[in-house]
């Protein structure tokens with residue numbers, strides 16, 4: 001009985017020491033200056049009424065505006081992926097704290113509800129469109145797409161059919177990349193040079209293929225920040241789903257992205 005008590009005491013001391021160590025390490029990490037790098041935020045839709053399906057992908061406008069207010073308070077300025085790529089080549093300067101806003105899938109409310117917010121605040125953004133969904137009930141039409149691009153929103157490809165590229169044969173994957181780009185360009189849109197991998201599915205082979213198909217950059221769903229050493233075909237993004245805990249959750253998600261970069265976990269270097 002006595003030795004059992006002794007064992008329990010030892011375990012308790014061990015656990016307490018471990019907890020102190022973890023708190024110490026956590027505080028050290030939090031007190032360090034922010035790691036350098038550009039956050040790319042991954043959104044889907046911003047609309048007042050949550051959709052029946054994919055509710056978790058909607059950030060209601062009031063929550064979205066609170067997030068934008070916070071970014072502004074923190075000194076962030078929005079840039080496009082094109083700005084980032086041009087700055088990498090030394091062709092333009094970037095603001096002190098750039099941030100990139102991206103929206104996947106090409107929902108109709110990107111045009112009706114998101115665009116007015118962006119224009120009101122003078123913000124840049126990038127939308128990745130699934131080409132075979134253009135004009136369907138929940139998605140933007142060709143006219144809306146051409147108009148939104150004309151008004152300064154950067155448009156990229158989210159492939160033709162939104163299937164995971166890593167799970168199909170190579171010819172089909174190449175078609176998804178090539179045809180989505182060509183169809184948009186044939187339909188009167190400016191050059192398409194960025195891609196968002198459906199379901200975050202990528203591989204080294206796909207990266208090589210994107211270069212051959214004249215894409216300049218692609219975004220993943222892997223968390224982290226981006227700098228000029230990040231592989232431009234495997235850019236990290238910080239996912240922003242429907243918030244359950246308001247702005248606190250948004251801050252935590254940003255912090256997680258910074259932490260992944262600081263610790264070098266799953267970070268893609270070129």
Ligand SMILES: [Zn+2]
Pocket residue numbers: 104105158162198199
């Ligand atoms: Zn998607």
